Amino acid sequence: MTVYQKLMYVSTSFAVALSVSMANYVFYDERLPDTTQTEGFYTDMQTQNDKLLKHFFPYEIVEYELEVPDNMSYTQAEFQKFKGTYLEKKSIAADESYLERIAFCGDSLTYHMGMNGNRLADYDVLAYGGLSVSDYATYTQNPVYNQSSVSGKTTIAWLSELKPEIVYLFLGANGMSIYDVNVHINLYKALLTKIKAATPSSKIVLVSASPWGTSANPQYTSKDIKELNARIDQFNMLLLELAKDNGCYFMNVAESMTDSSGYLLGSYDAGDGLHWSMAGRSNYVDYVLEHPIPGY
Known part of the structure; x- marks a missing residue:
């Protein structure tokens, strides 16, 4: 044979x-x-x-602890490395006293939430309209702390003085149509280094950039919004990596504000495609309470 x-x-x-x-x-x-x-x-x-x-025909059924969100393109296996970094929804939300531990840092989206009549008005907000990762640490033209009328004092100086237990850093919207995502993340990393030096004992949460709405005002960007939102998704994945590499947490609020086509939900759009309605602002605070840092 x-x-x-x-x-x-x-x-x-x-x-x-x-x-x-x-x-x-x-x-x-x-x-x-x-x-x-x-x-x-x-x-x-x-x-x-x-x-x-x-x-x-070897196979193995693997049950993963973390589910990949719709606004990220990791495989289930890849995403598991973010366990402990990616803030998960708790069965019982934290109560409002959790907000007292936080300094909310950001641009106009955060600034609006700290204004009178908004849910963060009585809490520490360090923000101002138009700020980006490149100038957040040095801006002095207007008061940046909602609990003080003092101007000429930087956010970094305030953080160094307040020494908050937790910092929520929510930036990126004002640089998204300007910077390449890798350049943007490097600028973010430089800012993060300054914040950690100013308040080394603070736990830091990096917050995902939210998508743009279909009604985007040309005053804010001339780019195609669908392409811009794809860039935001890429930015958020790099931001998650940055959080993991620097011992920070990551809060993916963007997943709760995105419609099935990848745009900002219409009910959260204030009308210009970038800023949030009162419902959008309330959603942000609810999301913070539903996804607290472990142990709170």
Whole structure:
């Protein structure tokens, strides 16, 4: 018998054996009587067939703890490395006293939430309209702390004085259409270094940039909004990596503000595609309370 014939013989034998096993596995209940005498045979046959199938077609069902959000393109396996960094929703939200521990840092989106009549008005907000990662640490033209009318004092100086237990850093909107995402993240990293130096004991949460709405005002960007939102998704993934690499947390509020097409939800859009309505601002605070740092 030639080598070729032997291979054909082995292949045919294997195919027949596998076919019989699979047929037994699928149709055994139609061939054998349903009695107690056959119960043991059923169990043994299923066990042997499962072993045979798994041997030739190995597989493993893996249950992952973290689910990949819709606004990120990691595989389930890849995403597990962010366990402990990515803030997960708790079954019971933190109460409002959690907000007392936080300094909310950001641009106009955060600034508006700290104004009178908004949910963060009585809490520490360090923000001003138009700020970006490149000038957040040095801006002095207007008061940046909502609990003080003092101007000429930087956010970094305030952080150094306040020494908050937790810092929520929410920036990126004002640089998204200007910077390449890698340049943007490097600027963010430089700012993060300054914040950590100013208040080294603070826990820091990096907040995902929110998407733009379909009604985006040309005053704010001339870029195609769909492409801009794709850039935001990429930025947020890099921001998550930055959080992990620097021992920070990451809060993906963007997932709660994005519609099925990747745009800012209409109910959260204040009308210019960038800023939030009162509902959007309230959603942000609710999301903070529903996704607190572990242990709070």
